[in-house]
Amino acid sequence: MQPTSPTSPTFPSPARRTLLRGIAGAAALGAGVPLLSACGGSGSSSDPKTVTLGSNQSDAVPKKAYGDIYTAFTQQSGITVKVNTKDHNTFQEQINSYLQGTPDDVFNWFAGYRMQFFAKKGLASPIDDVWQKIAGNFPEAMRKLSKGEDGKYYFVPLTTYPWAVFYRKSVFRQHGYQVPTTWDAFVALCKQMKKDGLVPIAFGDKDAWPAMGTFDQINFRVNGYDFHVQLMAGKASWTDAKVKAVFDHWSEILPYHQDGFMGRTWQDAAQTLVAKKAGMYVLGSFVGQQFTNQADLDDLDFFAFPEINPAYGQETVEAPTDGFMVSKSPKNHDGVVKLLEFLGTPAAEEIYLKGDPSVVAASTNASTASYTPLQKKAFEMISGAKSLTQFMDRDSRPDFTSTVMQPGLQKFLQNPKGVDGLLSSIERQKKTIFASE
Amino acid sequence: MATDTPTKSPEAAAVPPPRRASGTGRDRRGHQRLLTRRDRITLGLMAGVPTLLHVALVWVTALASVLLAFTTWDGIGFDSIKWVGLRNFTQLFQDNPQFWPAVEHNVIWFVVLILVPTPLGLFLAVQLDKRIRFSRVYQTAFFLPVVISMACIGFVWQLVYNPDTGLINSIIGANEPGHYIDWIGDPDLNLWAVLVAASWRHTGYMMILYLAGLKSVDPSLREASALDGADEWQTFRSVIFPTLRPTNTVVLVVTIIEALRAFDLVFVFNKGAQGTELLSILVTNNIIGESSRIGYGSAIAVVLLVISLIVIIPYLIATFRKERRA
Numbered sequence: 001m002q003p004t005s006p007t008s009p010t011f012p013s014p015a016r017r018t019l020l021r022g023i024a025g026a027a028a029l030g031a032g033v034p035l036l037s038a039c040g041g042s043g044s045s046s047d048p049k050t051v052t053l054g055s056n057q058s059d060a061v062p063k064k065a066y067g068d069i070y071t072a073f074t075q076q077s078g079i080t081v082k083v084n085t086k087d088h089n090t091f092q093e094q095i096n097s098y099l100q101g102t103p104d105d106v107f108n109w110f111a112g113y114r115m116q117f118f119a120k121k122g123l124a125s126p127i128d129d130v131w132q133k134i135a136g137n138f139p140e141a142m143r144k145l146s147k148g149e150d151g152k153y154y155f156v157p158l159t160t161y162p163w164a165v166f167y168r169k170s171v172f173r174q175h176g177y178q179v180p181t182t183w184d185a186f187v188a189l190c191k192q193m194k195k196d197g198l199v200p201i202a203f204g205d206k207d208a209w210p211a212m213g214t215f216d217q218i219n220f221r222v223n224g225y226d227f228h229v230q231l232m233a234g235k236a237s238w239t240d241a242k243v244k245a246v247f248d249h250w251s252e253i254l255p256y257h258q259d260g261f262m263g264r265t266w267q268d269a270a271q272t273l274v275a276k277k278a279g280m281y282v283l284g285s286f287v288g289q290q291f292t293n294q295a296d297l298d299d300l301d302f303f304a305f306p307e308i309n310p311a312y313g314q315e316t317v318e319a320p321t322d323g324f325m326v327s328k329s330p331k332n333h334d335g336v337v338k339l340l341e342f343l344g345t346p347a348a349e350e351i352y353l354k355g356d357p358s359v360v361a362a363s364t365n366a367s368t369a370s371y372t373p374l375q376k377k378a379f380e381m382i383s384g385a386k387s388l389t390q391f392m393d394r395d396s397r398p399d400f401t402s403t404v405m406q407p408g409l410q411k412f413l414q415n416p417k418g419v420d421g422l423l424s425s426i427e428r429q430k431k432t433i434f435a436s437e
Numbered sequence: 438m439a440t441d442t443p444t445k446s447p448e449a450a451a452v453p454p455p456r457r458a459s460g461t462g463r464d465r466r467g468h469q470r471l472l473t474r475r476d477r478i479t480l481g482l483m484a485g486v487p488t489l490l491h492v493a494l495v496w497v498t499a500l501a502s503v504l505l506a507f508t509t510w511d512g513i514g515f516d517s518i519k520w521v522g523l524r525n526f527t528q529l530f531q532d533n534p535q536f537w538p539a540v541e542h543n544v545i546w547f548v549v550l551i552l553v554p555t556p557l558g559l560f561l562a563v564q565l566d567k568r569i570r571f572s573r574v575y576q577t578a579f580f581l582p583v584v585i586s587m588a589c590i591g592f593v594w595q596l597v598y599n600p601d602t603g604l605i606n607s608i609i610g611a612n613e614p615g616h617y618i619d620w621i622g623d624p625d626l627n628l629w630a631v632l633v634a635a636s637w638r639h640t641g642y643m644m645i646l647y648l649a650g651l652k653s654v655d656p657s658l659r660e661a662s663a664l665d666g667a668d669e670w671q672t673f674r675s676v677i678f679p680t681l682r683p684t685n686t687v688v689l690v691v692t693i694i695e696a697l698r699a700f701d702l703v704f705v706f707n708k709g710a711q712g713t714e715l716l717s718i719l720v721t722n723n724i725i726g727e728s729s730r731i732g733y734g735s736a737i738a739v740v741l742l743v744i745s746l747i748v749i750i751p752y753l754i755a756t757f758r759k760e761r762r763a
Contacts, residue, residue: 262622
């Protein structure tokens with residue numbers, strides 16, 4: 001989930017700082033120019049041999065892996081992909097103005113509510129023609145994820161990864177722990193770990209989004225997928241007793257979370273798992289990025305968040321999915337269709353996974369031969385899921401999650417007893433935000 | 438930004454000097470004729486371009502955000518702007534759990550800056566003014582934090598305060614389970630932690646302002662008070678400090694501006710999490726990024742603007758009145 005949220009310690013402020021500090025005229029003039037140029041997209045070519053693509057994959061590993069796909073596409077079709085890469089968080093923050101300006105033909109984006117939002121606003125083009133060819137490559141859950149509210153396709157998924165409870169096999173072996181499948185077993189395991197001097201659940205919520213992951217897990221285990229979707233869509237009420245039950249469960253395991261989490265990043269929390277000081281960690285599989293030593297990485301394993309309500313078992317998996325969308329009026333429509341058809345093939349996914357083994361292919365037809373055991377397990381978990389969710393900030397309105405839920409959940413973590421007042425405050429704010437559609 | 442208002446004056450002041458310069462040299466009646474066509478165009482451009490920029494970048498944008506504060510808009514297409522009257526404000530005052538804490542924190546920010554780093558800066562300035570040895574070295578050392586960007590300061594202090602690997606917790610052994618001191622996250626602590634960083638920087642700033650003020654104090658005043666038998670403290674309290682009045686005004690205004698625009702330090706430190714909410718951060722969180730609650734964010738910005746005006750207008754009135762008297 002790291003990529004989704006404005007997380008990394010980059011410095012967005014210096015530009016603003018100059019603006020404030022500088023003597024009015026000169027500074028305003030100087031800062032105005034980059035602001036204006038930031039609005040524009042890249043190349044305005046209508047060359048039939050070129051497709052432009054706006055990329056948010058600014059990290060070295062995914063950037064190269066995506067590049068490999070485009071090279072393969074060029075070799076196959078003779079069409080060049082002109083990639084315009086922007087810093088991940090910047091891309092996300094500017095997405096509104098980017099899509100309204102002169103966006104690239106194709107752009108990287110995520111499945112879920114955020115994708116549907118742009119589709120509804122007319123900032124993305126439907127791609128049903130592409131899906132006529134690629135639909136067979138994807139399981140039903142992925143197809144559902146790729147549609148807008150109007151039932152048309154808007155998205156081509158490429159990779160996905162699961163959220164789960166991560167642990168070290170050697171630690172479990174050493175203490176004789178069993179993987180818990182029920183809530184009671186999970187709580188008992190936490191107790192035992194605490195007794196054994198371990199931090200039961202590693203946790204860092206400085207960036208405010210990790211808590212949303214825990215909430216999602218407990219919510220669809222307690223209340224099921226349908227209620228979760230309704231809650232995220234602003235239809236169900238946050239003052240519902242069902243939501244209260246989620247926080248009650250959370251309060252029960254909160255004492256087993258790592259202390260001092262408000263000031264800790266997920267990377268630092270992951271280090272406690274690397275150092276075998278923590279027993280478990282509820283996070284996405286990108287936690288593996290923090291395991292730089294191959295032997296440690298081989299020791300990493302995970303299990304699905306334990307069952308809480310037997311009616312819903314472990315049927316829902318949170319699997320954020322990354323892929324591509326087409327902007328409102330692509331300059332090279334035929335080229336775009338060809339590119340997306342290529343991106344929707346298992347072959348494209350296999351090329352990507354060669355470069356970045358921390359995720360798994362969205363297509364069930366992609367070869368799993370080169371998967372690590374961890375990837376295989378992730379793949380099975382996702383393809384065996386009855387329903388897939390994305391993540392709170394991908395499944396709901398971004399303005400609601402960033403301005404209400406992130407501070408709200410942090411407040412809960414600090415003061416679990418004040419949950420009633422908090423929930424009615426969330427509900428009041430939710431109503432006004434969802435009413436402003 | 439309302440805080441731009443005081444910076445306007447250097448620009449406005451930049452225009453008259455050439456006229457005065459040309460006026461003093463020769464006879465005053467020829468004053469008009471001395472300005473050639475080219476001069477007039479140059480002057481027009483010199484005054485016109487900044488005025489245009491100022492109007493476009495300060496007034497138009499400020500007015501636009503005041504208007505937007507009464508609407509709801511997701512930033513996509515102008516036709517999605519909807520008039521909602523005062524709804525944004527009622528929501529802000531009644532439903533937003535972060536708003537009042539943010540106002541409170543901005544006030545605390547100001548009070549702390551006035552009470553701690555300002556006297557400290559004055560103290561340092563007085564010491565450095567005594568021409569002690571290595572005074573240049575001290576001066577540089579104290580002033581250095583002011584030169585560093587706020588974002589970097591936030592980043593550095595965040596490392597110092599890191600609960601696991603930070604300097605403080607490592608030294609006092611508070612990075613063990615059960616003993617954690619969460620400087621960045623604990624809502625009772627984090628504002629004070631970040632204020633330490635802000636004060637660290639502000640002290641240097643205040644020191645330089647006061648040092649400049651002290652250098653301009655007439656040495657004969659000190660001499661006179663020494664002849665009158667005043668000791669050092671008496672001299673400072675009854676002679677030097679009163680002559681620093683103009684500096685104090687500047688210090689007050691600068692500190693108010695610092696308190697109202699406090700943003701970057703906290704944003705890098707912990708993104709304005711619970712305990713460190715600030716108005717500027719609420720504006721950013723609502724407008725920038727994907728959330729795009731532009732109307733609502735503008736309403737918060739308007740509140741910030743009104744507070745700034747309440748503070749700045751009396752200062753401007755006082756300044757202009759003084760100028761007229763002079």
